[in-house]
Amino acid sequence: MRKQKKIASLAKIVLLNQVLLFLFSILGKSVGEAKKIKVVSPICTFADIAKNIGGDRVDVINLSDGLNDPHFVEPRPSMIIHMINAEVVIPIGLRLDMWFFSLIEKSANPKIFEGSSGFIRTYEGVRILEVPEYKIGQPRIGDIHPEGNPHYWLSPDNAKIIAMNITKKLSEIYPEEKGYFMKNAEIFIGKIDEAEEDLKKEFSRFEGVKAIQYHKTFTYFADFFKIKIVGELEPYPGIPPTPSHISQLAEKMKKERVEIIIYEPFRNKKDVERLSKITSATPTELYADCVPQINELKDYISLIRYNIRKIMMSIEGKRK
Amino acid sequence: MHELKDILSLILPAFFISLSLILIHVYFGTKIFERGVIFADIAIAQSAFLGSSIAFLLFDNPSKELTYLFGVLSSVLFGLLISSQMKREVVFKESFIGVIYALTSSLSIIVLSKLGRESEHIRYMLTGNILFVSWEDVIKASLIYLVIGILHIIFKMKKESFVSEFFFFSTFGLVVSSSVSLAGVLLVFSYLIVPVLTSKLLFSPRYTLLSSYLIALISTIIGFTLSVVNDLPTAPTVISVCILFFFIALFIDSIKNLKKKKQKLSS
Numbered sequence: 001m002r003k004q005k006k007i008a009s010l011a012k013i014v015l016l017n018q019v020l021l022f023l024f025s026i027l028g029k030s031v032g033e034a035k036k037i038k039v040v041s042p043i044c045t046f047a048d049i050a051k052n053i054g055g056d057r058v059d060v061i062n063l064s065d066g067l068n069d070p071h072f073v074e075p076r077p078s079m080i081i082h083m084i085n086a087e088v089v090i091p092i093g094l095r096l097d098m099w100f101f102s103l104i105e106k107s108a109n110p111k112i113f114e115g116s117s118g119f120i121r122t123y124e125g126v127r128i129l130e131v132p133e134y135k136i137g138q139p140r141i142g143d144i145h146p147e148g149n150p151h152y153w154l155s156p157d158n159a160k161i162i163a164m165n166i167t168k169k170l171s172e173i174y175p176e177e178k179g180y181f182m183k184n185a186e187i188f189i190g191k192i193d194e195a196e197e198d199l200k201k202e203f204s205r206f207e208g209v210k211a212i213q214y215h216k217t218f219t220y221f222a223d224f225f226k227i228k229i230v231g232e233l234e235p236y237p238g239i240p241p242t243p244s245h246i247s248q249l250a251e252k253m254k255k256e257r258v259e260i261i262i263y264e265p266f267r268n269k270k271d272v273e274r275l276s277k278i279t280s281a282t283p284t285e286l287y288a289d290c291v292p293q294i295n296e297l298k299d300y301i302s303l304i305r306y307n308i309r310k311i312m313m314s315i316e317g318k319r320k
Numbered sequence: 321m322h323e324l325k326d327i328l329s330l331i332l333p334a335f336f337i338s339l340s341l342i343l344i345h346v347y348f349g350t351k352i353f354e355r356g357v358i359f360a361d362i363a364i365a366q367s368a369f370l371g372s373s374i375a376f377l378l379f380d381n382p383s384k385e386l387t388y389l390f391g392v393l394s395s396v397l398f399g400l401l402i403s404s405q406m407k408r409e410v411v412f413k414e415s416f417i418g419v420i421y422a423l424t425s426s427l428s429i430i431v432l433s434k435l436g437r438e439s440e441h442i443r444y445m446l447t448g449n450i451l452f453v454s455w456e457d458v459i460k461a462s463l464i465y466l467v468i469g470i471l472h473i474i475f476k477m478k479k480e481s482f483v484s485e486f487f488f489f490s491t492f493g494l495v496v497s498s499s500v501s502l503a504g505v506l507l508v509f510s511y512l513i514v515p516v517l518t519s520k521l522l523f524s525p526r527y528t529l530l531s532s533y534l535i536a537l538i539s540t541i542i543g544f545t546l547s548v549v550n551d552l553p554t555a556p557t558v559i560s561v562c563i564l565f566f567f568i569a570l571f572i573d574s575i576k577n578l579k580k581k582k583q584k585l586s587s
Contacts, residue, residue, distance in 0.1 A: 075452070076451075076554075084326045106330060238432070238443070239432060
């Protein structure tokens with residue numbers, strides 16, 4: 001009997017313990033979550049940078065990754081819900097992620113409207129390439145993009161600027177965490193510096209290599225690593241390659257001894273292969289954004305490392 | 321409960337615009353079916369797209385209204401061209417519409433390439449997504465559809481003539497250029513054709529319009545629910561449900577045909 005009683009009271013204590021633990025876990029969770037800053041990002045790269053800066057003070061939601069074209073993301077109901085609850089957004093801008101801006105508008109969340117405190121102008125201070133010189137009265141034909149090339153995040157130097165912009169804005173909204181964000185930014189920028197130095201050293205013997213890109217995606221990346229972009233498969237951004245354009249391009253490539261054709265996984269591979277057959281330049285698939293579920297591409301630094309190594313492999317294979 | 325309110329506030333305008341779209345497009349769908357020119361809508365939608373992109377060529381930053389006006393003008397023009405050929409046999413009509421589609425598509429690519437900007441941006445501005453529809457859009461579009469619906473009731477022309485065909489295709493152009501800019505080509509095309517096709521398989525011609533409305537309505541309700549519950553892109557979900565119903569109807573129809581054959585054989 002006594003033994004039974006003992007067991008029963010022990011069971012009670014265990015049960016009570018369990019209930020208390022459960023309650024604490026809910027309580028702790030809700031307290032912890034309430035404190036976290038909700039950030040919504042259109043691409044994996046910006047989400048990665050924001051996570052590095054915000055650490056455990058932020059809850060970052062990422063809406064697309066390197067497997068998809070960031071120009072076209074099919075909106076889903078949950079994306080609008082994320083926007084409604086967002087406190088900070090980090091758009092690409094320069095008219096690349098129009099869908100992200102439509103989500104912001106649809107959310108009717110004044111905290112994240114352009115010009116509000118929760119809207120980060122990510123490219124503030126970045127030297128935008130290919131801004132057309134627009135003269136009044138001149139026809140617009142030949143302009144590339146009214147505000148310049150929007151793929152600025154693929155230069156590690158620009159990633160540092162983006163990181164600082166996010167740090168500055170987060171510290172403005174949450175001044176009590178300023179020290180924490182600044183420290184994280186320093187660590188993150190240090191990591192980029194380190195990777196930058198390593199990769200530049202590794203790549204130095206390939207500097208000046210000539211490449212063709214499918215879309216004007218890798219212009220900043222090429223600029224940073226001294227890869228010479230000779231042309232694009234698209235005659236104009238977003239316009240599919242035409243036969244005459246491909247044959248002109250092929251001639252130019254042979255003359256200039258172009259060694260690689262770089263493109264993202266969602267581009268038309270047939271176009272790339274055709275051009276590669278005529279010119280013997282090596283098709284080299286690169287990513288424009290990180291992909292969390294692929295280990296080699298899990299964050300921004302991995303992405304840059306992956307791209308550079310992929311190019312080196314292509315050229316080495318060719319030069320052998 | 322905060323979430324439910326959020327979901328409703330974003331899904332209700334999309335749902336109401338769908339109802340509006342169904343009312344006018346299913347009606348036009350039955351008429352298009354009668355004429356045997358199924359792809360007329362895509363040709364007209366493409367010509368509207370061409371017109372709107374020309375607005376971008378002529379003006380620096382055209383307003384929504386201006387691009388719509390250009391879209392309407394262009395679709396009316398091509399509607400005129402199509403209606404001039406409606407007296408010919410069906411094969412010629414369909415091929416002619418195919419030719420118009422190829423022409424307007426290639427012309428739009430040329431115009432976009434001459435714009436020299438990122439064409440993704442222009443394409444994005446010219447084709448809508450149903451999730452982003454606002455109440456203002458719902459009211460504006462419904463008014464346009466209402467006026468056109470009333471016009472069609474008043475001028476119910478029995479005899480097929482050039483005037484009646486021109487009236488049909490120009491009002492059709494007006495509707496399609498507005499609806500594509502709100503909901504995208506795919507959903508508009510599906511609402512036009514799929515419910516009518518399904519109903520033709522299942523019901524007698526007398527009930528085509530009514531049953532098509534019902535099929536469109538039910539697929540929309542199911543599609544919206546699935547989209548919200550499983551977080552799927554809304555318009556593609558609605559379209560898939562709509563087409564699923566079509567395949568079910570096709571299945572039922574084939575069984576019916578088999579039975580008929582068996583009966584014939586046994587008798």
